[in-house]
Amino acid sequence: MPTVWQRISTAPAGRRTAWSLLTGWLLVAVCAVMFTNLGEVETNDVSSWLPAAAESTRALELATAEFPAAEPDQLLLVYARDGGLTDADRAAATADATALAALAAGPVPEPVPSRDGAALLLAVPLSPAQAAEEAIGPVLAQVRQAQADGLPAGLGAWVTGGPAAGADFDAAFDSLDTTLLAVTVGVVAVLLLLTYRSPVLLLIPLFAVGVASRLAEWLVQLGAEHLGLVVNGASAGILTVLVFGAGTDYALLLISRYREELTRHADHRHAMRLALRHSLPAIIASAVTVILALLTLLAAGLNSTRGLGPVAALGILSALLAMTTLLPALLVICGRRVFWPLIPVARTGPAPARRPGPWARTAAFVARRHRPIWILTALALAALSLGATTLTTGVRQSESFTSKPDSVRGFEALAAHYPAGSGDPTELYANTRHADAVAAAVRALPGVAEVGPAEPSAAGGWTRLRIVLADPPSSDGAEQTVLRLRETAREADPSALVGGATAQELDQNTTMDADLRLIIPLILVVVLGVLIVLLRALVAPLLLLGSVLLSFGAALGASALVFHAVGFPAIDRSVLLHGFLFLVALGVDYTIFLMTRAREERAALGHHQGMSHALAVTGGVITSAGVVLAATFAVLSLMPIVFMMQVGILVGLGVLLDTFVVRTLLVPALIHHTGPRTWWPSHP
Incomplete structure (x- = not known):
């Protein structure tokens, strides 16, 4: 029943x-x-990416609460010419300042020349409404058009600053909504048609x-x-x-x-x-x-x-x-x-005799030569894993795009001609009673190019100092300066907070390191637990978990070679976590499909023949599934965000390794080599 x-x-x-x-x-x-309109609830602002308890997050919350009428957001217009500016260049920048006065939320100051005489910086203040996510696009279009009109030949001109960078980032993610869906559907449709005809x-x-x-x-x-x-x-x-x-x-x-x-x-x-x-x-x-x-x-x-x-x-x-x-x-x-x-x-009678298919021949070959196959396969995967040693971690915000948008080129021009951190100053918040002592202490620190004037909050209890760093934002040198700022400021005022883009990236990296140490073991425990319950064994889950770890190392090594080839050898720490998560959780799927069929078949055919039959009958469908999953993740490699591109490549290559190497050769060979002990402590 x-x-x-x-x-x-x-x-x-x-x-x-x-x-x-x-x-x-x-x-x-x-x-x-x-x-459903998922775009209505998406948020790509800074707070959605920050660690909840980090110092830079608390600084951002304090700024929102205590400085509601603070200095407005600015668009920074950068003009630069190799060999030095001409009179026509200076006149064009001055004309832009006049033309943009009607658009700006406040007075537009005269363009500021760089010390080397090769660049000009024009700051255009924006109101909160203009800098809002839904409004910044049209504002940027107007500013860029005004900058382009009458631009002298050979003069480089860019629009950068926080609102411009945020708009470029949002535009890159907005392209995911339609492009990603269309390409994904197309890829899946083609693969399904090839599979089923x-x-x-x-x-x-x-x-x-x-x-x-x-x-x-x-x-x-x-x-x-x-x-x-x-x-x-x-x-x-x-x-x-x-x-x-x-x-x-x-x-x-x-x-x-x-x-x-x-x-x-x-x-x-x-x-x-x-x-x-x-x-x-x-x-x-x-x-x-x-x-x-x-x-x-x-x-x-x-x-x-x-x-x-x-x-x-x-x-x-x-x-x-x-x-x-x-x-x-x-x-x-x-x-x-x-x-x-x-x-x-x-069929109404016995199945007609047929020649063994490719997967049946593969299964027979693995069964005959299981010992050298698993040894050589494991060694090859281990060797491929060495490629991961060529990777470096740490991607600056300006390196987040596969192609440089206008705001990134503007930041680079700022760093080349002005103090490197002038485009995105670090912000220090101190109790007003200790503000003078804090300012004096941090002004003498190495790596600090300039400390701006004190800005008291509306209630007067907090003071903000804008600090221009000598090193480019998010660089190693800038992050070390932020650490010195925090230590020195807290000596004068224990309640002091240091925020801004560089501090935020430092806190993100520190938190991601802690997340990697915590989440990766948790994922392994979860996967091992599911395998033990599913297979009702201890030996097989341990073997499978080991194969998955080896597969991830090989995928990371192979991906490193691709990252170098496409010009993005540095990876964000989040790529490691996301790649490990998806490869371990999704990669083990194919082994689950194979091993559940092997467990089903061993009752009637015995351990070795059951394993071979399971590989023969599941080989085609699991390979098709692996190709589909790899192809769908590979779609991410077409996206303009480096993080998405790298996750797509890593997971796509890893799934293919799982499909064609780990599940086809390594796991079956290991199971044959281990014999019936694979299912210990359960019995056939």
Whole structure:
């Protein structure tokens, strides 16, 4: 008699329940389309990326509370000419100051010449309304047009400053919303068509995963509106890729088992019940592994990292629900004809003898030569891991784009002709009673180029000092100066806080280092625990975890070679954490698919033959799933943000290594070599 679990899990195969599920999902899809606009809750401001308890975060909060009418945001117009400015250059900059006076929120001062006589700096103050995210784009367009009009030939001119940099960053993330979705859908569609060679079957999983994506966005938006979930452009982009990649993987696994059962049973509903019964444990285990690994990010100190965990987990949950209920219901409703023109036919007699396929031959080869295969494969992966030693960590804000926008070139021109930190001064907040002593102490510090005039808060209790650093913002030298500023300021005033862009990046890096030390072990514990429960063994999970770690090291080493080749050898620390998370959580999926089938087959065929048969029958579908997931993550490499590009390359290469090397050669060879002890302490 079917258990409650069997009845629930096979419900999509029922005649009535299939139509009920389809109706319910269509209602969900309509609601998700009508009520979802994820862009409304996305925030790419500084606070969404900062660690909650860091000193720079507290400085930002203090500035907001105590200096509401502080000096307005400024656009910085930089003019530079190699060999020195001409009279025409100076006249053009002065004319721009006059032309922009009507746009500015306050007086536009005369352009400030650099000491080397090769550059001019023009500051254009903006009101808070003009500097707001939704308004800065048109303002920038006006300023850049005014700067370009009448520009003398050979004079370099750029618009930079905080609002301009923020606008360039937002524009880069805005391009993710449409471009990323379109390219991802195109890639998945092509790969599904190549896999199934059926125009009808292509559309069904694509529709199901599209519904899952909209559901995920709806859930994330509700979480942001009612639960304070932090969503930024990076997490929104990763959400799209993750849902399409994981959802398509689940579809491939289910459809493969369904087609296999259709060749044995005439009733396609019965075939779907069996397909669900056999494939759901692996799919659910895979999804649970990823969800639990993602939720470990809630322990992170960085706001952006902590926010990604539940956002991505909701994406995986949506993919799991849609691909295990909506997809099978659609397949059952359409019947066998969904596979047209290659419609599977149920066999009425014994299966005809066929030559072994490529995966059967691969499985036999691994079984015969398992010892040298796992040794050589492990050594090759270890050797590839050495490439990671060529990587350096630490990416400045100006290095965050794959191509330099106008604001970055402007910052570089400022650093070349003015004190390096003049474009983005560090901010020091001190109790007004100690402000003079703090100013005197920090003025004498090495690395401090200039200390601006004191600015008391509205209530008078706090004083702000703007400090221009001698080194470029976010550089190692600037970060060391910030550390000296904090130590020296606190000696004069224990309540003093140091903020600004360089301090924020320093705190981000420090927090990310702590997150790496905390989150990586948590992810490993989660994955190991799921594998132990799923396989009911201890030896196999340890072997699999070791293979995953080796695979990540090889992926990082291979990616380092690519990063050097494309001109971005330095990586942000968050790339390491995100890459490890997705590669371990997603890469272990293919091993889960393989090992659950091996466990199923060993009862009838024995350990060695069961392992070989599992590799033979799952090889094609797991390879297809791996290629799809790698391709969807590789889409991120086309994005204009270096962080996204590097995560896409790292995860894409890692998934391919997992698919073609670890799951195909290393894991099966290890399992053959270990023998029945693999399943200890359980018994066959």
